[in-house]
Amino acid sequence: MERVSISPVQAREMLTQLRADIRQQRQKLKNGVSLEALDAQMKTWETLIQQIQTDMLLEKSARLSMLYDISRSINASLDWRQTVQAVLDAFIQITTAERGMLLLLDANGDPQVEMTQSASYMLFSDADIKFSHSIVRQAIERKSPVLTTNAQLDPRFDGSESVIAYGLRATLCVPLIYKDEVLGAIYLDNRARSNVFTAEDMVSLSTFANNAAAALYNAQEHQKVDQALAERMRELTILQETIRDLNASLHFNRVMERSTAWAVAASGAEAGVIGLVAEEGIRWLTKANNVNPNNLLAMRCISTREPIVEGHYLVLPLLRDTRPIGVLYLVSEERPFKKSKLELVTRVADNIAIAIENARLYEALRQANLTKSEFVTLMAHELRTPMACILGYSDMLKTGMAGALTSQQEEFVDNIAQSINRIIAIVDDLLDISEIEAGRLRLSLRNVDFNSVLDEAMGRFRQDAEKKRLRYTRESWNGLPQAYADPDRLKQILTILLRNAIQYTPEEGAVTVRAWLSADEPDFIRCAVSDTGIGISPENQLRLFTKFFRVVDPSSEEQNGTGLGMTIAKNLVEMHGGRIWLESAPGKGSTFFFTIPIAMPGL
Ligand code: ADP
Numbered sequence: 001m002e003r004v005s006i007s008p009v010q011a012r013e014m015l016t017q018l019r020a021d022i023r024q025q026r027q028k029l030k031n032g033v034s035l036e037a038l039d040a041q042m043k044t045w046e047t048l049i050q051q052i053q054t055d056m057l058l059e060k061s062a063r064l065s066m067l068y069d070i071s072r073s074i075n076a077s078l079d080w081r082q083t084v085q086a087v088l089d090a091f092i093q094i095t096t097a098e099r100g101m102l103l104l105l106d107a108n109g110d111p112q113v114e115m116t117q118s119a120s121y122m123l124f125s126d127a128d129i130k131f132s133h134s135i136v137r138q139a140i141e142r143k144s145p146v147l148t149t150n151a152q153l154d155p156r157f158d159g160s161e162s163v164i165a166y167g168l169r170a171t172l173c174v175p176l177i178y179k180d181e182v183l184g185a186i187y188l189d190n191r192a193r194s195n196v197f198t199a200e201d202m203v204s205l206s207t208f209a210n211n212a213a214a215a216l217y218n219a220q221e222h223q224k225v226d227q228a229l230a231e232r233m234r235e236l237t238i239l240q241e242t243i244r245d246l247n248a249s250l251h252f253n254r255v256m257e258r259s260t261a262w263a264v265a266a267s268g269a270e271a272g273v274i275g276l277v278a279e280e281g282i283r284w285l286t287k288a289n290n291v292n293p294n295n296l297l298a299m300r301c302i303s304t305r306e307p308i309v310e311g312h313y314l315v316l317p318l319l320r321d322t323r324p325i326g327v328l329y330l331v332s333e334e335r336p337f338k339k340s341k342l343e344l345v346t347r348v349a350d351n352i353a354i355a356i357e358n359a360r361l362y363e364a365l366r367q368a369n370l371t372k373s374e375f376v377t378l379m380a381h382e383l384r385t386p387m388a389c390i391l392g393y394s395d396m397l398k399t400g401m402a403g404a405l406t407s408q409q410e411e412f413v414d415n416i417a418q419s420i421n422r423i424i425a426i427v428d429d430l431l432d433i434s435e436i437e438a439g440r441l442r443l444s445l446r447n448v449d450f451n452s453v454l455d456e457a458m459g460r461f462r463q464d465a466e467k468k469r470l471r472y473t474r475e476s477w478n479g480l481p482q483a484y485a486d487p488d489r490l491k492q493i494l495t496i497l498l499r500n501a502i503q504y505t506p507e508e509g510a511v512t513v514r515a516w517l518s519a520d521e522p523d524f525i526r527c528a529v530s531d532t533g534i535g536i537s538p539e540n541q542l543r544l545f546t547k548f549f550r551v552v553d554p555s556s557e558e559q560n561g562t563g564l565g566m567t568i569a570k571n572l573v574e575m576h577g578g579r580i581w582l583e584s585a586p587g588k589g590s591t592f593f594f595t596i597p598i599a600m601p602g603l
Contacts, residue, residue, distance in 0.1 A: 014052060015052070018048065066093070066094065075211075077219070078222040079222075083216055084102055084216065086215075087102060087176075087215065087216060095188050096190075097190050100118070100188045101115065101116040102116075105140070111137070114184070135187060139175045140175050140182050142175075145202050146171075172187075173186065174206065175209065178210070186209065238266050239344065239351075242266065243351050256356070259328075259355060260286045262352070266345050267341050269331055271330070272328065273285070273286070274352070277302060277325055277326055282326070302324045314329075326353075326356070387427070391417060391420045394420070433547065448485050448490060450485075461498050465502055468502065468506075469507055485597070496566070497569065498513070505534075511529070512531075513527070514530070525598055528593045534553075535586040536582070576596050576597060579595055580595075
């Protein structure tokens with residue numbers, strides 16, 4: 001901005017000088033002076049007066065354009081700090097003050113310093129701020145600027161330490177008023193010269209102050225919205241993370257521990273504890289930090305089902321469908337709880353209640369499952385004994401121990417034995433699946449010759465294969481390393497796959513078994529059981545490994561089965577560390593693959 005050559009103060013000083021000159025000339029005139037000299041003097045004065053006039057006009061228009069520019073720049077930003085800074089800078093620039101501060105009224109109507117601005121050698125001391133406050137209060141109460149052209153002589157500041165110590169001369173305080181409401185004030189002072197701020201400046205300064213107040217108000221509102229948005233985002237993130245974290249586990253203790261941690265985080269508490277409704281009253285569980293909950297407060301919360309916010313305590317009911325299942329007890333010794341936190345904490349509490357209920361249900365389900373599998377195990381053992389007995393007697397009958405059998409009797413005995421064998425197989429499958437589900441099935445791992453186990457398993461079905469005139473072969477792979485497996489369970493996996501392959505392949509088809517080392521997984525023996533049977537559709541392939549699944553189709557349904565074989569095979573393979581998969585197409589046969597780890601040298 002263009003600087004003008006003469007300031008109003010300078011102009012005033014020049015005028016005073018002019019007056020003194022005139023007085024001097026008048027004296028000279030009395031004493032007889034030449035007219036030429038007087039004319040020359042008059043010319044100098046005229047030029048001087050003209051210059052003063054133009055300079056003052058220029059100064060005025062320059063100030064106006066400066067005010068306009070500053071107003072525009074102040075209104076350009078919605079950022080709170082930037083606006084405060086711009087307003088304060090503007091006042092200092094316009095008034096050429098040495099120091100300035102911007103104060104805002106707090107919720108109690110007390111002015112609080114928001115920002116100060118001064119050269120480093122004139123920092124505001126506490127005493128200065130105290131002194132300025134008395135002026136600020138005056139300006140705020142009057143809702144108009146308070147101006148001191150020379151504080152040293154002003155009786156209002158008589159004896160004020162800071163006025164004397166600082167050598168304060170000029171002070172000015174302009175209230176910031178928006179829509180008739182005082183937002184705060186700008187305080188400015190100067191020590192070098194008195195009369196820096198003049199009464200004439202007040203009108204334009206007040207107008208400017210109103211403009212600045214509007215800008216501050218807008219920035220403040222914007223900041224409030226910004227803060228509210230940021231707070232809302234933070235709340236949503238907490239809630240989202242709480243839900244995700246609580247859903248990640250069904251383990252009761254972990255759910256309780258995480259719930260307490262999240263409730264503390266969401267409420268800004270220092271400590272918290274969850275209490276669950278129990279027969280004896282409230283059972284206090286996991287604590288985050290140290291809390292000694294007040295039972296009476298908790299009981300009141302449970303019976304009213306309403307949150308209690310009492311200063312440092314926040315107690316919320318944990319409700320499931322309006323039924324209280326417990327309380328969330330939060331403590332904040334340092335800062336009392338804000339009511340605004342209640343909504344978020346209530347939502348967190350709702351999710352905690354859901355998570356607790358889910359964990360409880362899961363626990364109940366786990367218990368029920370355990371009981372069920374214990375029952376199945378018991379029943380299976382109970383059934384096995386009489387089955388073995390029936391099988392034993394039918395064997396004895398067949399060997400002729402009780403006299404020779406007619407061919408029809410022999411056929412009947414064969415049927416009895418076959419049915420008993422089927423029941424035993426079903427009972428064995430049920431026993432296995434329930435042991436697997438209860439996590440009780442253990443493998444006895446050792447180094448095993450894979451081909452021998454395979455031969456044994458294939459041997460069991462040789463007769464069945466022959467009956468169906470199947471091509472039943474094993475492709476050998478030279479130098480197959482030993483497997484690291486439980487031989488009985490490995491045989492069981494192969495048995496399941498072979499039985500199905502033979503069962504679901506029409507007469508004169510082929511069942512081929514291959515075991516080899518694949519370059520993809522060199523630490524595993526890969527085995528494939530292929531058949532030329534009925535095949536499995538893609539949809540059924542997806543469901544094949546689920547418990548009790550059997551393909552609904554006449555060619556499958558005419559075969560006996562429980563739908564447990566594939567589930568058992570998958571579990572056994574995975575317990576060994578391998579994997580199982582298949583390739584199949586309806587009418588084109590199936591190939592089941594699985595992998596079993598090879599034995600490590602030295603093991
Ligand atoms: P199941 O006792 O019924 O054989 P599984 O779990 O072993 O039970 O097999 C599930 C279903 O998968 C079978 O009922 C059958 O429909 C289908 N399945 C299994 N293996 C084959 C195969 N090799 N070819 C065609 N279908 C098969």
